[in-house]
Each structure stands twice: as C-alpha cells, then as structure tokens.
Amino acid sequence: MNEHVTYEVQDSVAVLTIAHPPVNALSFSVRSGLLDAVERADSDPTVRSILIRAEGRTFPAGADVREFGKPRAKPILSTVVARIEACSKPVVAAVQGTALGGGFEIALGAHYRLADRKARFGLPEVGLGVLPGGGGTQRVPRLTGAGSALDLMLSGKLISAEKASDLGLVDALVDGDVAAAGFAFARDLAQNGAKPRPTCERREGFADAAAYTAAITARRAEVAKSPLDAPGKIVDCVEAAMLLPFEAGIAMERAAFDDCENSDGARALRHAFFAERRAAKVPELDGATLREVNTIGVVGAGTMGAGIAVACLDAGFPVTLVERDDEGLMRGVEKIDAIYERSLVKGRIDAATRDARMELLSGSTRMEDLGRVDLVIEAVFEETSVKVGVFAQLDQVMKPGAILATNTSYLDINALADTISRPEDVVGYHFFSPANIMKLLEIVVADKTDLNVVATGFALARKLRKVPVRAGVTDGFIGNRILAAYRLAADFMLEDGATPTQIDAAMRAYGFPVGPYQVLDIAGLDISWARRKRLAETRDPAHRYVTIGDTLCARGWFGQKAGRGYYLYEAGGRVGREDPEVLRIISEARAAKGITPRAFTAEEIQARCLGAMANEGARLLEEGVALRPSDIDVVLFFGYGFPRWRGGPMMAADLRGLLTVENELKSWVEEAPEFWTPAPLWDELIKNGRHFADMNED
Template sequence: MNNQVKFEVEGNVAILTIQNPPVNALGAAVRQGLFDGIEKADGMSSVNAVLIRAAGRTFPAGADVREFGKPRAEPILSQVVGRIEACSKPVVAAVHGNALGGGFEIALGAHYRMASRDAKFGLPEVLLGVLPGAGGTQRVPRLTGAAAALDLMLVGKPIGALQASDLGLVDALVDGDVAKAGFAFAQDLAEKGAGPRRTCDRRDGFSDAESYMAAIAARRLAVAKSPLEAPARIVDCVEAAMLLPFEAGIAKERAAFDDCEGSEGAQALRHAFFAERRAAKVPELEGANLREVNTIGVVGAGTMGTGIAVACLDAGFPVTLVERDEEGLLRGVEKIDAIYQRSLDKGRIDVDTRAARMEALTGTTDMDELAQVDLVIEAVFEEISVKEGVFAQLDAVMKPGAILATNTSYLDINALAATISRPQDVVGYHFFSPANIMKLLEIVVADRTDPDVVATGFALAKRLRKVPVRAGVADGFIGNRILAAYRQAADFMLEDGATPAKIDAAMRDFGFPIGPYQVLDMAGLDISWARRKRLADSRDPAARYVAIGDKLCERGWFGQKAGRGYYIYEDGSRTGVEDPEVLAIIEEERAAKGISPRRFSAREIQHRCLNAMANEGARLLEEAVALRPSDIDVVMFYGYGFPRWRGGPMMAADLRGLLEVENELRSYQIEEPAFWAPSPLFDELVKNGQHFEDLNEG
C-alpha cells in the first residue's frame, strides 16, 4: 500500500487503516491506497472479510480541498467506492468522528456500517455548488427513500449517528471503540462465510414509489428558483436512482458533478470557502505570544454593547458591563436577559444555561471595576470625543498588558490610541449588529498595535465563533468603505433617473437579500447622515454630492424606526412601500441641478454598483487597508449580505473580466471623474494577464 493507508491482516480479516491527518482527507494517495488494499484483500484466499477504519480523530471528512476545481488523479473517488462495493468479501466500515462527503460515500460503498454514537454523517457538497460525485445520489436513496436523501443533499447539514441509524444508513451503533467492534463484526462475518451485501443492490428506499416520486416533485418545485445548478441536478439524480439502472444513474451523477464543478456559482463558492480560511492567516501570527484573556469588560450598554456582551457570555467569559448611570445599566441588563429569554423560548438553550450566563454577567457604573479584567471592549456612542473620554478613564484603571479594544465603524483608531499612554494595547474590534448573531469581526490594526494584541484578537474571534478579517486604519475600514462606494453609485443613479425601488429590486435580483435603500431604512438614515456631516469639512467641494438622504433626515425621516425613510412603513410594518413625497424630493433635487432623468436597466444598475465596489476594493488593496482581495469578499458576504454564490465583489469582477470592468469604469468617468477613475491596480493586472485571485496568497 502506501503510508496513508496501512494494510494488515489479523486472522482472516484484512484491515485498511486510513492515516492522513488531520481529517483523513481523501487525496490521491488515500484513494490509491484504498483501491489497492481492496484489490489485495480480494485476491488473498486467507482473507474472508475486510475492515475499513481510520486513525486519529475522524473517519474521512471529505475530499482533499487542494484538489477542488482541478483534474483529479485516478483512481477518482467514484472508482474507489465502486471497487469497495464490488469486493467479493464482506466489507465493514467502522466510522467515528465525521463521515462527510466522500468519507460518507466510502462508508456507503462498504457492505456494512458501524458507527460510534457521536459520529456524524453528511453530504455537504451543495454548499460548494456541486453534488455528491461518488455515488451518494444513487446509494443513499436506495436505503432511505427520496425525502431523507434529498434533505441530506440539499441542505448539506450533517446528521447524528442515531438519526443515520433510524434512516437505515448505519447498521449498528457502538458506545466504545468502534474499530474494535468493527473488527469483531468483520471476524464474525468471516467465520460465517458471509458474502457481500452491496448497497447498489438494495431496494429498501424504493418500496413506496408514490411517496418517492412525490418527494421528488416537491423538492424540484422548492429548488426551481435556486441561482445554483447543483440543487436541481441533485433532484434529477435522486430521481434517476429509482428510474434508471444503477450504472446509468452513476454516469448521470458523474456528468452532473462535472457540469456543476465548472459553473460560475461553484467557482464562487469554492473561492468563498478558501477565502474564509485564508483570512485567518495574518502576518502578526508569526511568532506571536497570545495574551491571556479570561475576563472581559464591555463599556456601553446600548445595542452594540449588549450584543457584544452576549457574544462573550455565550463563549464562556465572565463579563463586566459598565454604563454611566443606573438607568442605562438596568436597560442594558434587561436587554441581555430578554435575549436569553427568547433563546430559551425557542429551545436554543435550557434554563440552567440561561441562569449560568446571567450569573456570569456583572453590571456596574464604576469604571474601577475593570481594573483586573484582561480585555475591555469599548462600545459607546460613535463620536470621537466621547470615546476619548472613555479611553482616558480606562487608561487610568486597566492593569498593564490588558487589551483595550474599540468597537467603531469609522473612527481613526490611530488618533484614539494616541490619546493614552498604552497605544500598543489598542486595537479595533468592528462587530456587526446584532453582535451576538453576525459572524463577521473586523480586527483593525493601528500603527502601534502590538502583534501579540492582533494575534490574541484572532484567537478570541475563534472562541466567539466569529469570522475575523484583518483591516488597516481607514475611514470605514474595509466593509464600510466598500458600502460607501456602493451607496454612492446608487445615489448617483437615484439622482440621474432611477428610483429607490428600482435600484433595490435590481440588487435583490443580483442576490442581495435586500437593496441599499432598504438597508438604509433598516439601519437608520441618521447613522450615515452623521458620517456625512463629520466628513463635510474634508469633502472636495468640486466632487458631486447627492443631498437626497440629507433632505429626508432634515424632515426626521430616519427609516423604519421613524415610520418613513426612503419608503413609508405603515402601522409599524417592516415592509416599506414607495413614498410619493420622497419621489417628489428626488425630482426637486434633479431639477435644482438641471438633470434630465434617464432610464436605467437592472443590468446597468447591478454593473455600476458592483464596479464601484470592486474599484473601492482595489483602492483598499493599494492602500494596504486590506491584505488581499479575498479578505474584502469575506467581509462583504459575512457583513453586508453579498451573495456567497457570487463570491464577493472582487471574485465577481474576476468572473466578469477585469478588462470589461475597467472599461465600464472609464465610460462612467465623464459623470464624476474622481469617483469613477479606475484604480491603477486594474491596469496592472490586465497588462500582466492576472486576476484579483492571483493576489491571494496561501
């Protein structure tokens, strides 16, 4: 064999042990080792049964990610699974840990499956825009029927061993050593002279043809509007499992897999998969010594502060929540209690968990209570003078080496850090609201932030179950800089002839859950208005400025919370309707500037918004605010609803072609030269035949 699959014989049982840590990924060497091992065992007269097991913490948890989107060396996984199933001697799979994707398909190729009670089984390929490609669509429905098989494949969420057993996917559950139990079972089969029991010959799941086909019809209808090709192809393949001979079904699955793997949606989802993992690789991790964080303080008991406190409590940290007065503190504690009550009501936590988390919360109005905590997250009002006052107090009470993090969306962290005696301990944590739910955390590194503080932030993010992305200091950091460009492009079109509803509809059609003006109304127009007023003195007087949002704010129309913004929200509704008065204000602004309105197609709206985002992303790369293009994409799909299956603005630009994007940017320059000027990075990449993807190291 090879060093990734160990072959040995004990008595009359051949044992194939997969040993490719950390997750026993099914790379070429593992596939070859399994194929050769089955061949060898099948040809040995002294062997009467075969056991497949895995060393380490898990059964194979899927394919080797390094092979994604690339030609695979033979034997490909479907050939390996087919060879296992074709073995003339009974094959037993002993599963522990996570049997996902190809790992599950390996187990399905075996004739018997034993699993530890804490094992998990899943076919998550749809999350990468593809489908099971080694017989999963053909073998699972033979055991479970169509409904359960489609749930596994269309949702992509693993199931526990008990549920797998109930569905007929597992033959026996084991409390102790599953490999030992699997060997005993294989030995018993060998002594009895048992033959193979091939999944491809099973018909259990086809017993109720009417229900089977009803499940197919229902799921086909459910996935009809999916932007991805894979869900519909999964339904087709599961249907084929019942209607076609097994080998024809396998061929259909393979063709569908190949088609989906090359699709733009699958490319984007693979990009997103790698981008998230790449974002965790930052230069400050090299040789870093993590600072100890066992206790956390949060200053500010408003919406952000309470959300951050809950995120920290959920991660097991004792939290000290500080507010300036008893009234504000009480409101904050009540908010936290209400969050846990909702979680309890929905069955997400039990009574003991709720009690433990509230017990770990200490509320106070005394800043001195933070003297011994390891990390303080400041989450007060987004005003530099207010934050400077809090920083001065924290500087006076916090112990040496404690980390001082500011939760800010826009402010200059270098300037804030310069106001205290320990700038090396200052870092930005840009949480997204609601902070206890949203997964993104921008970790903003100031000029004097100690590398150990940065590395500790990334370790903390993992404990908080956040996706961390490193950002440099800039107004809005990564996400809000891109968002500002997106909104600016939309505002230009609004003034030039589009309506809020038209722009929002176009961006929803692209894949965003809601459009930019719906987002503004939901977040509150006063937030972006405050930023515009803060930047007013530094704005180029020659630059085009769209004042429509200001006009709405001057009337107190701050969005949903005020009952009207870009839309009207009647009787507390969260769904807005077009407001004739807003459309009249837009018309007045156009008339004042002598603008003759024109029509914008949905495609042009999408391209202008996307081009603005990609161009601003390129500028962030030039300024070293973002380390790599894929970090920008991670920020946008975790923090701003950019459709993951589009891969983020930088990947979307790659898919469209950078030359096309650059040419479109140039064509807009006559309208607003500074804003639409293409970043020089476009020209550099186009000349060298490169894409943004080429700038993603690691």
C-alpha cells in the same frame, strides 16, 4: 505500501487504515492507496472480511477541495467506492468523528457501517456548488427514500449517528472504541461465512413509490428558483436512482457533477471556502505570544454592547458590563435577558444554559470594576469625544497588559490610541449588528498595535465563533469603505433617474437579500448622515455630492424606526412601500442640478454598483488596508449580505473580466471623475495577465 493507507491482516480480517491528518481528506494518495488495499484484500486467500477505519479524530471528512476545478487524477472517488462495494468479501466501515461528503460515500460503499455514537454524517457538497460525486445520490435514497436523502443533500447539514441509524444508513452504534468494535464485527462476519451486502442492491428506500415521487415533485418546485445548478441536478439524480438501472444513475451523477464543478457559481463558492480560511492567516501570527484572556469587560450597554456581551457569554467568558448609570445598566441587562429569552422560546438553548450564561454576567456603573479584566471592549456612542473620554478613564483603571478594543465603525483608531499612555494595547474590534449573531469581526490594526494583541484578537474570534478579517485604519475600514462606494453609486443613479425601488429590486435580483435603500431604512438613515456631517469639513466641493439622503434626515425620516425613510412604513411595519413624497424630493433634487432623468436597466444598476465596490476594493489593496482581495470578499459576504455564490466583489470582477469592468468604469468617469476613475491596480493586473485571485497567493 501507500503512505496514507496501511494494510494489515488479523484473524482473517484485512484492516485498511486511512491516516492522512488532519481530517483524512480523500486526496489522490488516499484514493489510490485505498483502491490498491481493497484489491489486495479481495485477492488474498487468507482474508475473509475487510475493515475500513481511520486514524485520528475523524473518518475521512470529505474530498480534498484543492482538487476541485482541476483534472482529477485517477482513481476518482466513484471508482474507489464502486470497487469497495463490488468486493467479494464483506466490508465493514468503522466511523468516528465526521463522515462527510466522499468520506460518507466511502462508508456507503461498504456492506456494513458501524459508528461511534458521537459521530456525524453529511453530504455538504451543495455548499460548494456541486453534488455528491461518489455515488451518494444513488446509494442514500436506496436506504432512506427520496425525502430524507434530499434533506441531506439539499441542506448540506450534518446529522447525528443516531439519526443516521434511524434512517438505515448505519447498522450499529458504538460506545467506546469504534475501530475495535468494527474489527470484532468484521471478524464475526468472517467466522460466520457472511456474504457481501452491496448497497447498490438495496431497495428499502423504494418501498413507497408514491411517497418517493411526491418528495421529488415537492423538492423540484422548491429548488426551481435556485441560482445554482446543483440543487436541481441533485433532485434529478435522486429521481434517477429509482427510475434507472444503478450504473446509469451513477453515470448521470458523474455528468451532473462535472457540469456543476466548472460553473461560475461553484467557482465562486470554492473561492469563498478558501477565502474564509485564508483570512485567518495574518503576518502578526508569526512569532506572536497570545495574551491571556479569561475575563472580558464591555463598556456601553446599548444594542451593540448587549450583543457583544452575549457573544462573549456564549463563549463561556465572564463578562462585566459597565454603563454610566443604573438606568442604562438595567436596560442593557434587560436587552441581554431578552436575547436569551428569544433563544429559549425558539429552542436554540434550554433554561439551564440560559441561566448558566446569565450567571457569568455582572453589571457595574464603576469603571474601576474593569481593573481586573483581561480585555475591555468599548462599545459606546460613535462619537470621537465620547470615546476619548472613555479611553481616558480606562487608561487609569486597566491592569498592565490588558487589551483595549474599540468597537467603532468609522473612527480613527490611531487617533484614539494616541490619547492614552499605552497605544500598543489598543486594537479595533468592528462587530456587526446583531453582534451575537453576525459572524464577521473586522480586527483593525492601528499603527502602534502590538503584534501579540493582533494575534490574541484572532484567537479570541475563533472562541467567539466569528470569522476574523484583518483591516488597516481608514474611514470605514474594509466593509464600510466598500459599502459607502456601493451607496454612492446607487445615489448617483438615484439622482440621474432611477428610483429606490428599481435599484433595490436590481440588487435583490443579483442575489442580495435586500437592496441598499432597504438596508439604510433598516439600519437608520441617521447613522450614515452622522458620518457625512463628520466628513463635511474635509469634503472637496468639486466632488459630486448627492443631497437626497440629507433632505430625508432633516425631516426626521430615519427609516423603519421613524415609520419613514426611503420607504413609507405602516405603524410597526417592517415592509415599506414606495413613498410619493420621497419621489418628489428626488425629482426636486434633479431639477436643482438641471439633471434630465433617464432610465436604467437592472443590468446597468448591477454593473455600476459592483464596479464601484470592486474599484474601492482595489484602492483598499493599494493602500494596504486589506491584505488580499479575498479578505474583501469575506467581509462582504459575512457582513453585508453579498451573495456567497457570487464570491464577493473582487471574485465577481474576476469572473466578469477585469478589462470589461475597467472599461465600464472608464465609461462613467465624466459623471464623477474622483469616484469612477479606475484605481491603477486594474491596469497593473491586466497588463500582466493577472487577476485579483492571483494576489491571494502572493
């Protein structure tokens, strides 16, 4: 019998057990084993009902994503589901854990569904740029109607077993052993001579045709502007469920799935899916021993420190927050309390949860109170001298083996680590603001960082529900190095004839939530100005330098917080409007350099910004700052708003074509050779017929 599906008959019930750890993914072996087992049970005269169950913690949690984008080995999922549904004997699915995607569709093919009360259901395929391909678009609306079916498929969100029961997707909820309950249910069906109840013949969801049609119309309007094909095709398929014969609807779903699967958007989303998981695999994990982290200290109670403290409190860690004086400490505690109050008002947490988390927080103005904690995260002002002073104090009070993590965006962690007696305990944790919400955590490995400290950081990131990415030491690490290149490409165009509004609009059209100058105004122009001033002494005077941002900062126009930056803001406003004075400053900067302004198309703006990002990414790979191209992509779409469906700058370059991008870079070299000259990695990949994606597997 199949290695992943076992067959057993008890009391006239054929028990088909799926065992393919860790999540019982519906690989070829599982599909073929399940199909063979169903056919065997259907032809076995001693069998009068069938139970489909799974070993381990979950019912099949979806397809094997590694098979996407490749020729699918038969039987495909829709064939297996159809065979289950066509069985001449009643079939029961006993669901525990998460029945996702194809796993949910397997359950829908069964005639009856029992679920553990803690189970969850979902059709998350839209997150991979595709749609349910095992009949989900046809069977779910037959049970629930169009509105609820589209909620499931367009959001990709999971629903509870109770919600699934309310929608008619589950027949009974079970407290305890759902497999035993499923067996008893199937045995009762056999003893009572029950007949099959194919989902394809159900019509409850079509009872209110007007509501069904209205839901289709509303959702079609909502998804009309989606950059992906899948949402629109999902709406079309759900509409077809009511309008077409079942088999025709299944054929339509299959064709739609095939169209979506090989689209650029779906390829990029699959890349993102694997990239996130690949980023957690770093060399320091091999042979590492995790250090114990039960208590955490945070030094600095500003915006970042407060957000980091909340992230740690949310994960259940007792946190000691340290500030230099009572006033600063009080402000920090108030920030934390305000964060929880907003979560309470929005219904994200209840009062008991808020109180429990605040109970874990203690404050102090004494560094000595950090002597008992296992990990200290330093989050003071981004200035080397300030951080060196804090490091010196912590070196005196931290216990042996405690980890010292610095939350810095740009500073040299090697230099910071060398100022204390135990540089092996120092690591960079680059959180992104707001730190309690943003998922990205760059774990910056200094030259002397102990491998156990690195491994502990990755384990901690999982507890904090962050996505960790390993980075080496360089100015700006991975994310801010790429961001600096992005902004510099934009600044060159600004100086050459574009406006902030045009550049921002082009990048929003590409898929970014906001453009680069909007981001500067939101973050504060003074932050990047401080970096430029810090690097001024080492800047090559022969390199092209754009002074427009410096001019704005010299006037105190730091963005939204000042009411003025690249845009002009009404009092307290968050939406800026074009500022004629800024346009005049830009015009004067052009005139000072003798630049005759020219027009830029949205496509050229996008190509230059993306080319700059990918070229800087190539340099990071050559320098060993980033382990692999996909890590760069993860940083960009979790930390900087790069559209996930574009896959990140390195994947976007692959999709565009490396030779095309390299030729574009070469065509701009005369404008700023030090910036636009392609990194040698481009030629190396192109001459060997490789892509950035190939480096992910090296």
